[in-house]
Each structure stands twice: as structure tokens, then as C-alpha cells.
Amino acid sequence: MTIDWANFTPWASLAGGMLIGLAAAMFILLNGRIAGISGVVGGLLRPATGDVLWRVAFVAGLVLAPLLYQSAFTPPAVEVNASVAVLIVAGLLVGIGTRFGSGCTSGHGVCGLGRRSPRSLVATLAFMASGFLTVFVIRHLIS
Amino acid sequence: MNIVSAFVVGVLFGFGLILSGMTDPSKVQGFLDIAGLWDPSLGLVMGGAILVSSVAFFFASKRSRALLGEEIRMPSATEIDKRLVLGSLAFGAGWGLAGYCPGPAVASLFTGMVEPVIFVAAMLVGMAMYELQARLSGRLK
Numbered sequence: 632m633t634i635d636w637a638n639f640t641p642w643a644s645l646a647g648g649m650l651i652g653l654a655a656a657m658f659i660l661l662n663g664r665i666a667g668i669s670g671v672v673g674g675l676l677r678p679a680t681g682d683v684l685w686r687v688a689f690v691a692g693l694v695l696a697p698l699l700y701q702s703a704f705t706p707p708a709v710e711v712n713a714s715v716a717v718l719i720v721a722g723l724l725v726g727i728g729t730r731f732g733s734g735c736t737s738g739h740g741v742c743g744l745g746r747r748s749p750r751s752l753v754a755t756l757a758f759m760a761s762g763f764l765t766v767f768v769i770r771h772l773i774s
Numbered sequence: 775m776n777i778v779s780a781f782v783v784g785v786l787f788g789f790g791l792i793l794s795g796m797t798d799p800s801k802v803q804g805f806l807d808i809a810g811l812w813d814p815s816l817g818l819v820m821g822g823a824i825l826v827s828s829v830a831f832f833f834a835s836k837r838s839r840a841l842l843g844e845e846i847r848m849p850s851a852t853e854i855d856k857r858l859v860l861g862s863l864a865f866g867a868g869w870g871l872a873g874y875c876p877g878p879a880v881a882s883l884f885t886g887m888v889e890p891v892i893f894v895a896a897m898l899v900g901m902a903m904y905e906l907q908a909r910l911s912g913r914l915k
Contacts, residue, residue, distance in 0.1 A: 635811035638804055640795050644815040647794025648822025654787035655823065656830030661779045663840030663847055666787060668876040673901045685780040692784020693881045699785060700792050707792070709882070710800040711889040713872045722879075722893040724868025726900020729876060732861025733851065736875045737787075739862070740820055745827035746835065746848070753854050754862040761866025766806035769871065 643707075655742050658689075667738020668693070669729035732758070775842050788881040794819040797882050799873025799889075806870050 655666040662685065664671075671686050700706055713721060729735040732754055734743060739758075743751020795801045795815055804813030840846050869875050874882075874893050882890035 632808055632812050633810075635804055635813040638801065638811075638813045638815070640815050641818055644794045644796075644818040645822045647790045647792070647796070648819035649826050650790030650793060651787055651819065652790075652823035652826025654783045654790060655827040657779070657786070658783045659827075659834045659840070659846065660830050661840055661842050662776055662783070663834075663842075663844040664780075665847070665849060666783065668787075668880060669901075672876060672880065672898075673904070676898070676901050676905050684777050688777045688780040689784040689787075690880060692781040692786075693788045693877070694784075694883050696785050696788020696881055697792060697797070697885050700789055704793075707795050707798055707801075709798045709885070709887070711873070711887070712800055712803065713889070715892055718872050718874075718889055718892045719896045721868040721872035721874065722896025723900040723903075724864050724871070725874070725876065725879075725893075726868075726897035726902075727904055728861045728863070728865030728868060728900075730861070730901050730904035731857050732865055733849070733858060735865060735877070736820075736869075737877050741823040741827055742831070743849075744820075745824045746831035747828075748849070750849075750852060750854055750858060754858055757859050757862035758866030758869060761863040762806045762870040763808055765867045765870025766803050767809050770803075770807055771809050 640707075651737070651741060652745070655737070655745065659742070665738055665742045667734050667742055669725075669735040670733070670738050673730050728758075776844060779842060787877065790823070791878050791881050794822075797878045797885075799878075801873075802875070802878070803870065803873040806873075 658664050658666040671689050675686050734754060739751040739754040791797050796819055805816035834846055837846055872893055879890045879893050883894060
């Protein structure tokens with residue numbers, strides 16, 4: 632293992648992570664909800680009375696965030712390596728997987744570990760292991 | 775108030791994702807690439823987020839109602855089953871393939887790039903497939 636010092640951003644990532652943690656903290660204390668993106672978005676596909684507006688408001692905030700951010704700061708550069716076909720396969724896997732697994736990086740990784748859920752720890756270890764393996768295969772075995 | 779709060783939380787969450795670099799799929803893949811040049815940033819993002827949120831979850835676990843009046847809904851499932859593990863393994867594979875997980879992908883929809891739009895569209899199809907099977911198997915609440 633060699634550390635990629637050129638791309639490592641310890642302070643920005645720590646500060647950004649704490650901001651994500653603050654958002655999750657506000658959501659559970661103010662709204663009584665878990666800030667898990669796959670759960671919030673997925674719940675919109677199962678609309679129930681009184682359960683739609685807060686989801687739409689949260690997603691609207693998330694979608695508008697980059698527009699507000701870039702009016703004050705310069706956002707970090709973004710690079711996507713995946714082709715259209717890979718993006719489609721990846722999106723399907725993420726959609727199906729997060730719903731069967733009841734969460735993603737935010738719901739299990741941040742909120743679940745934040746409340747010390749053994750179930751979220753297992754989920755986080757599983758998706759991390761699978762992510763490591765997948766990147767190993769695409770970057771070192773087949774490319 | 776709940777709606778306003780949800781919007782503000784969404785904006786803050788998005789700011790955190792952008793500032794931390796997580797809206798850059800190549801950076802996320804850089805974290806997952808432990809055999810190559812490894813970028814530990816994502817670990818600090820999760821660490822920082824858990825550090826702050828765990829304080830709130832500690833206080834929330836002692837209350838039944840949130841500050842704006844709604845019931846606090848903590849996940850009640852405790853069973854570690856095949857669905858949890860297989861679902862998470864599938865999610866991790868998709869995450870590694872594209873470098874996107876749901877939050878950063880949704881937060882990148884309006885940045886003028888086409889990739890997150892394709893990814894989120896496919897993700898919604900995947901989520902709809904789950905809803906369909908849940909309905910068919912009668913698991914729907």
C-alpha cells in the first residue's frame with residue numbers, strides 16, 4: 632500500500648465529514664429521522680400520506696447544495712472514470728443493493744455506526760469489502 | 775418547520791459532501807484502491823461524521839420526540855440476515871464500479887455533468903425493482 636499524498640486532503644475531508652455529521656445530528660434531533668440518502672430517496676417510491684414532503688425538501692436541499700456552494704467557494708475538481716454502460720450497471724447495483732441492505736454509506740456508514748448498530752457495522756464491512764474487491768478487479772486485474 | 779429543517783439539513787449534507795471531496799468519484803475510488811495509490815480521505819470523512827453524529831444519537835436515544843415535535847424513528851431491525859449482507863455486497867460492487875454512492879450522486883445532479891444523471895436514473899430503476907419485488911412478495915407494509 633502506497634499513500635497517495637498528492638490527492639490526500641485530510642483537513643477538507645475531516646471538516647466536510649464533520650459537516651455531514653452535523654447534518655445527521657440535526658436531522659435526528661430536530662426531525663427525528665435518520666439521514667440515510669438511499670432510505671430518504673427510496674421512500675419516495677413508496678409514497679405514504681404525510682411522508683413525502685420532508686423527503687422532497689431534503690432531496691431538494693441536497694440537489695441545490697452545489698449551486699449554493701459554488702456561489703461562495705470553488706468546488707473540488709470532479710473526474711468520472713466509468714463509461715455509460717458501467718454507470719448503468721453500477722446504478723442498478725446501488726439501487727437494488729441499498730434497498731435490500733436497508734442503507735448506504737450515510738445510513739449505515741455514518742448514522743448506523745454513529746449509534747453503534749451491529750447490523751450497520753456488518754453492512755458497512757460488507758460494502759467496504761465489496762468496494763475494495765471491485766476496484767481491485769477493475770484497476771489491477773482487467774485494465 | 776419540519777420541511778424547512780429537512781431542506782437545510784439537505785443543503786448542509788451536500789456542502790459536507792462537496793467540501794470533503796466525496797462528490798468526486800475518482801477520489802472515492804482512490805480510497806477503495808488499497809492495492810494501488812491509496813487516498814485515505816474517505817476514512818476521515820466517515821470518522822469526522824461519526825464523531826459528530828454519535829453525540830446526537832446518544833441524546834436522541836434518551837428521547838422519544840424530536841425537538842420539532844415528531845416522533846424519533848430509530849431503525850428497529852436488529853437481525854443480521856442474508857438480505858442485509860447480500861444487499862450491501864451488491865451496493866459495494868456498484869459503488870466501486872462508478873465511485874458514486876447515493877448521496878454524492880444526487881448532490882451532483884445539477885452540476886451540468888451527464889454521468890450522475892445516468893447513474894441516478896439507473897439507481898431509481900434499481901430501487902423501483904426492489905419495490906416491485908417487495909409488493910409481489912407481500913412484504914410491503
